[in-house]
Amino acid sequence: xELALASLLNGVTYGLLLFMLSSxxxxxxxxxxxxxxxxxxxxxxxxxxxxxxSTRVGFYPALILAPLAVGAIGAAVERFGLRRAHASGHVSExxxxxxxxxxxxxxxxxxxxxxxxxxRVPASLDGPLFTLYSSTFPTYKAFMMGISVAMLGxxxxxxxxxxxxxxxxxxxxxxxxxxxxxxxxxxxxxxVFGGGxxxxxxxxxxxxxxxxxxxxxAAALGPIVFVVVVVGGLGSLTGAFIASLAIGIIQTFAVSLxxxxxxxxxxxxxxxxxxxxxxxxxxxxxxGLMGTRES
Amino acid sequence: MKxxxxxxxxxxxxLLALPLVFRSGFAMSLFCQAGIVAIFxxxxxxxxxxxxxxxxxxxxxxxLGALFTIHALxxxxxxxxxxxxxxPLVGAASGLAFGIVLGYVTTRRAGTTFxxxxxxxxxxxxxxxxxxPGFFGGEAGISGNRSTGEPFLGITYGxxxxxxxxxxxxxxxxxAAMYALTRTPLGRMANAVRDNxxxxxxxxxxxQWVRFxxxxxxxxxxxxxxxxxxxxxEIVSAESLxxxxxxxxxxxxxxxxxxxxxGPILGxxxxxxxxxxxxxxxxxxxxxxxxxxxxxxxxxxxxxxxVVHLHKRLWEARLLRRAAPxxxxxxxxxxxxxxxxxxxxxxxxxxxxxxxxxLAGWQLDARSSATxxxxxxxxxxxxxxxxxxxxxxxxxWTEVSAxxxxxx
Numbered sequence: 001x002e003l004a005l006a007s008l009l010n011g012v013t014y015g016l017l018l019f020m021l022s023s024x025x026x027x028x029x030x031x032x033x034x035x036x037x038x039x040x041x042x043x044x045x046x047x048x049x050x051x052x053x054s055t056r057v058g059f060y061p062a063l064i065l066a067p068l069a070v071g072a073i074g075a076a077v078e079r080f081g082l083r084r085a086h087a088s089g090h091v092s093e094x095x096x097x098x099x100x101x102x103x104x105x106x107x108x109x110x111x112x113x114x115x116x117x118x119x120r121v122p123a124s125l126d127g128p129l130f131t132l133y134s135s136t137f138p139t140y141k142a143f144m145m146g147i148s149v150a151m152l153g154x155x156x157x158x159x160x161x162x163x164x165x166x167x168x169x170x171x172x173x174x175x176x177x178x179x180x181x182x183x184x185x186x187x188x189x190x191x192v193f194g195g196g197x198x199x200x201x202x203x204x205x206x207x208x209x210x211x212x213x214x215x216x217x218a219a220a221l222g223p224i225v226f227v228v229v230v231v232g233g234l235g236s237l238t239g240a241f242i243a244s245l246a247i248g249i250i251q252t253f254a255v256s257l258x259x260x261x262x263x264x265x266x267x268x269x270x271x272x273x274x275x276x277x278x279x280x281x282x283x284x285x286x287x288g289l290m291g292t293r294e295s
Numbered sequence: 296m297k298x299x300x301x302x303x304x305x306x307x308x309x310l311l312a313l314p315l316v317f318r319s320g321f322a323m324s325l326f327c328q329a330g331i332v333a334i335f336x337x338x339x340x341x342x343x344x345x346x347x348x349x350x351x352x353x354x355x356x357x358x359l360g361a362l363f364t365i366h367a368l369x370x371x372x373x374x375x376x377x378x379x380x381x382x383p384l385v386g387a388a389s390g391l392a393f394g395i396v397l398g399y400v401t402t403r404r405a406g407t408t409f410x411x412x413x414x415x416x417x418x419x420x421x422x423x424x425x426x427x428p429g430f431f432g433g434e435a436g437i438s439g440n441r442s443t444g445e446p447f448l449g450i451t452y453g454x455x456x457x458x459x460x461x462x463x464x465x466x467x468x469x470x471a472a473m474y475a476l477t478r479t480p481l482g483r484m485a486n487a488v489r490d491n492x493x494x495x496x497x498x499x500x501x502x503q504w505v506r507f508x509x510x511x512x513x514x515x516x517x518x519x520x521x522x523x524x525x526x527x528x529e530i531v532s533a534e535s536l537x538x539x540x541x542x543x544x545x546x547x548x549x550x551x552x553x554x555x556x557x558g559p560i561l562g563x564x565x566x567x568x569x570x571x572x573x574x575x576x577x578x579x580x581x582x583x584x585x586x587x588x589x590x591x592x593x594x595x596x597x598x599x600x601x602v603v604h605l606h607k608r609l610w611e612a613r614l615l616r617r618a619a620p621x622x623x624x625x626x627x628x629x630x631x632x633x634x635x636x637x638x639x640x641x642x643x644x645x646x647x648x649x650x651x652x653x654l655a656g657w658q659l660d661a662r663s664s665a666t667x668x669x670x671x672x673x674x675x676x677x678x679x680x681x682x683x684x685x686x687x688x689x690x691x692w693t694e695v696s697a698x699x700x701x702x703x
Contacts, residue, residue, distance in 0.1 A: 035407045081593065088596045091349055094410060095549060096592045098351075098542070102585035110582070110647050219538065223418040226411045234408060268426055275419030279400055282412060286403045 002133040007256045008249060013141045015248025016148035017210075020203035021221070022228040022240040023155065024196030030235035031172045031192050033090055034082065037097040040222030041104040042197040045070050046204025047213045048112055051119035059122040063147070066205045067198040074197025078190045101218065108215045116214035144206050151202060152241075168192060227274045231281050233291025242289055247274050306470070310463040314456055323455045329567040330462040331523045334469050336548045336559035338516030343545070344553035345477060346509045347489030348402075349410040352417020353517060353544055358536020359393050359420070360386030360518025362431065364525040368439035379441055379452050383465055383522030390518015391511060398510035402503055405492065409506075417541055424533040436532030439525070452526070462523055469516055474556060476512065485509050546588050552598025561599045579644045586636075608699045618695045621688040628684050632677035639670050 025039045046066050053062035077100065085096040120126075121140045128136035159165040170178040171188040179185045211217070228247055232239030254270035281288060313326055335357055342348040364386040371377040377385075401412045424431035431437075442453040450457055476482045484505045487495040492502040525531050534540065543566065551562020569587075573580045591598060597605070609615045 029407075033407070035411065081589070084593050090407060091343075091347075092592055092596060094349060094407065095545075096589065098545070099585050099589040099592060102542070103582065103589060106579075106582040106585055110579075110643050113647065223414055223538075227415050230408065230411050230415065271422040272419055272426065275415050275422065278412070278415045279419070282400055282403055 002135060003256060005133075006135050006137070007253050009137060009141065010256075011249030011252035012245060013144050013210075013248075014252055015245035016145055016152075017203055017207050018225060018228055018248050019241050019244035020148050020151060021200050021225045022232070022244055023152070023237060024199035025225060025229055026232075026235060026237055026240045028193055028196040029229070031168070032082075032086075032093075032189050034086075034093045034097070034193075036193075036196070037094060037222070038077075038101040038104060039097075039197070039200055040218040040225060041101045042070055042074060042200040043204040043207070043221060044108060044213075044215070044218040045073070045104060046201025047119065047208025047217065048108060048117070048204075049201065050205030050208055051117050051213055054119070054122070059125075062205055063202070067201040070201030070204075071194040071198030075190050075194030077197075078193035082193070083186065083190075101222075105215055105218060112215070114215055116212045119209045119213040121209045140210060144210060147202070147206050151199065155199070224274055227278045231278055231288055233288030236288070236290035239288055239290030247277065250274075250277070303471070307467055310467060313463075314459055320455060323459055325567060325571055327455065327459050327462050327527050328571070329564045330459075330466045331520050331527060332544070332547055332567055333560045333563035334466055334523065335517055335520035335544050336551065336563045337470060337473050338513045338520065339544045339548045340553055340556075340559045341473065341476070341485075341509055341513040341516070343548055344555075344558070345482065345489065346485040346506055348405065348506060348510070349407075349413075349545075350401075350541070351410055351414035351538070351545070352401075352420070352541050353413070353513075354536050354538070354540035355397065355417050355420045356390040356393055356514040356517035357521040357524070357540060357544070358424075358531075358533075360390040360521030361525040361531045361535050362437070362521075363389035363518075364522035365437050365439045365529075365531045366430075368441060368443070368525065369437075372440060372443040379526065380450075380461065382526060383519050386522020386525065387515050387519035390521065391515040393518075394511035394514020398507050398514065402506040402510055405502070405506060414538070417536075417538060421533065421537050424536060431533055432531060433533070436530050438530040441526045441529055458527055462527065465519065465523055469519055470560070473516060477556060481505065481508055546584065550588065550591055550598055552600030552604075554597055555600035555604060558598055558600030561603075565599060577641065577644070579640050582640055582644075605696075609695070612699050614695050614698060618692070621692050621695075624684045624688045625681070628677055628680035632674060632681055635670055635674040635677055639674055642667065642670060 021039060021043055025036055028034055028036050028039075049066035049069055050059075050062045053065050057065070081096055081100070082093055085092040125140045125143050127139055129139040129142050130137055159169060167178065167183050168188060168191075170181075171183060171185045175185050178188075208217075224247070228243045229240055231247070232241070232243035251270055251273055254273055310330075314323060317323075317326075335353075338356075339350070339353050342350050342353070360383075364382055367375075367377055367382055367385040368379070371379070371382075397416055401409060401416055404412060425433070428434075441458070442451045452458055452461065484495060484500050485508075487498070487500070488502045488505045495502050495505070521535065524535065547562040547566040548559045549562070550565055551560065552558030569580060569584060573583065577583075595602060606615070609618055
């Protein structure tokens with residue numbers, strides 16, 4: 001019981017972090033049809049920027065500044081790179097972001113080296129928040145949950161309750177009509193891409209010190225985020241939300257449970273679980289949980 | 296048809312003659328590597344170029360082919376009668392088998408979803424390699440010895456040159472087979488599915504079936520390449536089925552040009568050269584690798600083969616002379632931008648390593664800000680000059696390419 005509750009809380013924290021990444025990916029995909037292969041690289045950049053800013057200025061300013069900086073880089077990438085690649089089709093865009101992921105990883109190698117950087121949880125958030133039976137729940141995990149829930153609320157409110165959100169949704173469903181009404185759709189695309197990468201960066205700032213900040217973190221998390229998006233159904237934010245939580249919780253449980261099936265302990269199977277879920281989903285329901293499009 | 300026969304003859308002669316011209320051990324291992332990557336890239340282009348399927352997990356078939364081959368090799372060493380010459384077929388068969396199994400799952404969707412699924416399946420198999428270290432070899436890998444079998448006509452595959460001719464023979468065979476496949480109804484239908492799946496469906500073909508067949512067959516050839524790699528390196532590690540290898544074959548294929556059959560071969564040679572020769576000059580080679588790839592996607596979507604094809608057309612139409620001023624105008628800014636870009640990258644790498652930088656006799660201090668400002672400034676100016684030069688040269692380029700009917 002105790003283990004189950006602790007795992008559940010950890011799983012929800014991890015799942016919310018996954019959703020911060022997959023929400024940006026889903027928004028960008030449903031709007032521009034671009035699968036941003038470099039999305040996890042922006043998450044990594046967010047973690048490194050968060051590290052630099054928190055050592056120079058402080059952790060709380062980093063929560064704002066790092067996503068802004070990464071969002072600006074993302075917007076520039078869209079303006080000067082993706083828009084050009086767009087002319088030759090979706091495959092070119094995907095390949096462009098694939099190349100970008102390689103270049104970002106190399107840039108991180110050059111600037112910060114190949115070993116992890118000491119990005120730590122700030123002292124004010126370090127320590128246990130409450131004790132559950134005998135295990136403690138760290139304050140920082142609660143902080144992560146708070147930030148992600150706040151961000152999701154802001155995202156939801158922004159998309160459904162503001163004028164900018166209205167224009168974004170218009171450009172999403174009827175780009176030609178939105179353009180005819182005088183909205184600069186390419187600029188909206190640039191903003192959405194910048195916003196999506198900023199979300200990924202925010203996830204990096206709060207995830208980088210909870211886990212490890214190292215050059216391999218993008219390659220480690222990127223495929224999982226893709227799995228989340230496929231399982232949830234391409235282009236569906238609700239689906240991505242359910243899939244993020246489900247995969248976060250399942251993976252955390254698999255690591256913490258101590259079962260073993262025929263000599264194979266469950267924690268060793270854990271890395272494969274998300275992919276197995278994806279394959280099962282594809283066989284049972286190819287369009288994903290909430291997906292509407294068949295192909 | 297006559298031109299085709301000449302091309303094939305020249306290809307075979309080139310493969311035959313290469314080791315007679317370049318005799319060094321380094322060249323020999325370079326050729327072997329390039330030949331293996333060429334088969335791998337050709338099999339990848341069956342998906343990307345011919346069927347329009349972008350896969351991020353093609354190394355699965357290559358890696359599993361290599362693994363089964365090295366296990367077969369170790370069985371042969373234990374006394375089974377398996378000829379080493381035909382050993383790559385073990386890899387090919389296992390590639391085909393996994394192509395059938397995984398292809399059934401992955402080809403349920405096309406387009407972007409296929410790309411994501413292929414990545415997920417690739418990661419799944421790569422993660423499995425850590426779960427079953429007995430079969431996959433774990434971190435250390437599995438090693439074998441290709442010269443254990445009984446010599447056949449005096450061929451033991453001990454010397455690298457014998458290995459080269461084995462690679463060359465399989466390369467020639469599989470190139471011919473893959474080319475022949477593009478001429479079959481299946482190959483044609485793959486192109487149709489790539490261009491317009493709905494119309495292909497109207498003609499009475501199931502696009503999913505066509506995609507499945509192409510994935511399975513390309514798994515066959517990828518497994519063949521993996522089998523040759525197992526024989527060539529005599530060791531197979533988990534890296535051979537990792538995302539890194541999948542990315543490498545994608546880079547090689549796209550760099551060579553996906554719209555042309557021979558493109559992937561050119562790309563394989565280019566990537567092998569970059570991997571070995573460039574890596575001996577600079578530690579920054581993965582960075583250049585990424586940049587070259589980005590530049591190819593943005594500016595030269597046709598890849599090397601596209602550039603070659605364009606100039607062949609210009610030559611045939613006797614338009615090279617009219618296109619020459621464009622090159623003359625662009626040459627200086629592009630060269631300066633390239634050179635200062637290289638200086639910048641090298642300075643960044645030296646600054647992070649703390650080593651002094653010597654470029655063609657120059658001593659540059661990567662620590663002083665003056666050097667940095669000069670390098671950044673010359674790079675920026677050269678980039679702007681490129682833009683201006685291109686603006687001035689564009690009308691002529693458009694005119695010339697319109698004359699040969701090349702949409703650009």
